[in-house]
Amino acid sequence: MEFVILAVVIALVAVGAISGLVISSRKKKQLPPSAPPTAPTITAPPAEPHVGDEAETPREEPRRTIEEVGLPPADEAAAPVAVEEPVAAEPAAPEIEVPEPTEGRLVRLRARLSRSQNSLGKGLLTLLSREHLDEDTWDEIEETLLVADVGVAPTQELVERLRERVKVLGTRTPDGLRALLREELLALIGTDLDRAVKTESGLDTPGVIMVVGVNGTGKTTTTGKLARVLVADGRSVVLGAADTFRAAAADQLQTWGERVGARTVRGPEGGDPASIAFDAVKEGIAEGADVVLIDTAGRLHTKTGLMDELGKVKRVVEKHGPLDEVLLVLDATTGQNGLVQARVFAEVVDITGIVLTKLDGTAKGGIVVAVQRELGVPVKLVGLGEGADDLAPFEPEAFVDALIGD
Structure with a gap:
């Protein structure tokens, strides 16, 4: 009788084991294999050393009194060194220039002047060189002078003098006309005026x-x-x-x-x-x-x-x-x-x-x-x-x- 009960228990255990294997195999077929989740690794910071952890065990040493401590000789003592404050460098004095001599400056700048004033002089010479100096030509001469800002009264004076000189002298060559025009323009501008810049007071002052x-x-x-x-x-x-x-x-x-x-x-x-x-x-x-x-x-x-x-x-x-x-x-x-x-x-x-x-x-x-x-x-x-x-x-x-x- 006991033998029969033991056989029944063994049979039940065997059936249970087989059922577990079957169920396990079915679950493996239904779910794809996947790696189990990996838990994040937490690295703990190194422990802070506590005060005194690395300190050596104090040792007993003999101590000297203040009377026993000797001072270094006076000649071996380091002399104090004076530290000079940095001195800012003074700015370099500007280089003194030597200006160009004033004598003849206008002559040297003549080309620059002639380019801007070309229309006045050349225009007058062109008009005066015409074969017939009729009223229209003289009107053009007058207009040329007015456009050049000579002014009304000086323009009228110059035109009248040119009329008279050309009529009396009969000057018609280019060189003659140029000399005539130069003479009249100089008279108009004035050559006898004092054009010097006064720099002397006549006193003891500048x-x-x-x-x-x-x-x-x-x-x-x-x-x-x-x-x-x-x-x-x-x-x-x-x-x-x-x-x-x-x-x-x-x-x-x-x-x-x-x-x-x-x-x-x-x-x-x-x-x-x-x-x-x-x-x-x-x-x-x-x-x-x-x-x-x-x-x-x-x-x-x-x-x-x-x-x-x-x-x-x-x-x-x-x-x-x-x-x-x-x-x-x-x-x-x-x-x-x-x-x-x-x-x-x-x-x-x-x-x-x-x-x-x-x-x-x-x-x-x-x-x-x-x-x-x-x-x-x-x-x-x-x-x-x-x-x-x-x-x-x-x-x-x-x-x-x-x-x-x-």
Whole structure:
């Protein structure tokens, strides 16, 4: 009986095992094999060493008292070393330039002048060379002169003289006409006027020159170039930057002065121009300079208040002595509008000379005649370019030769 029960138990165990194998095999067929998910590996940071972990076990050492500690000999003690503070290097002084000699400058710049004035001289010669000089031709000659800004009255004078000379002399050859035109133009411009820039006061004070003009005529640049002209002629110069309304004017003038070794007296932006002009003359006297050049602010001729201030500058400067020159800077390209400017300035300050800038950039060279007639003062300097030495003393002969060519 016991044997039968044991056999039944063994049979049941065998059937259970076989059923488990069958079910396991079916599950493997139904599900594709896949790798079991891998759990992320977490790496623990290294443990921080605790205080004293790496410390050695203190050892008992004999200790000395302060009396037992010996000091090093005095000669072995390190002497204190003085550390010098770095000294900033001073900026190198600007190199002093040697300006080009002024004598004959206009002759050297003749080609530049003749290119811009070619239409005036060549136009007149072409018209005068016609076989028949009828009324229409003379009208064309007159028109050519007016377009060149010679002015109405000087134009009429020149045309009448040319009519008479051609009729009486009967000059018809090209060389004869050129000589005739040259002679009449020189008479119109004037060869007997004193065109020298006055730099001597006759007293123990420097010659004082004030430069005036409206905005945009190149007044500050002209003042700097004039300093080069005076230095080239052997004069020592002090510059006064009395144009305090334009921020860069004083810097610009100082740069011009440094190039030729001339000192610039300046003040704060927006300061009193008359005060700066006064100080410039005072410094010029103290230094024994030959000339003091004062650059004033560019005044708009329509603003009466600013023009009155220009008169104040003149009065303050004259407390040291009389002004030797008041040069009016005019832009030759403005033509007849320059005459309006000239009239207003002449009413405020006594103009003694004219500087015509940008004369190489216009065909209206007749403004030389017109402005001299308007003010009764000579053109003393002309600007013929952007170069530092392109400001030249005005020479009537060289100017007329450039007009009519060879």
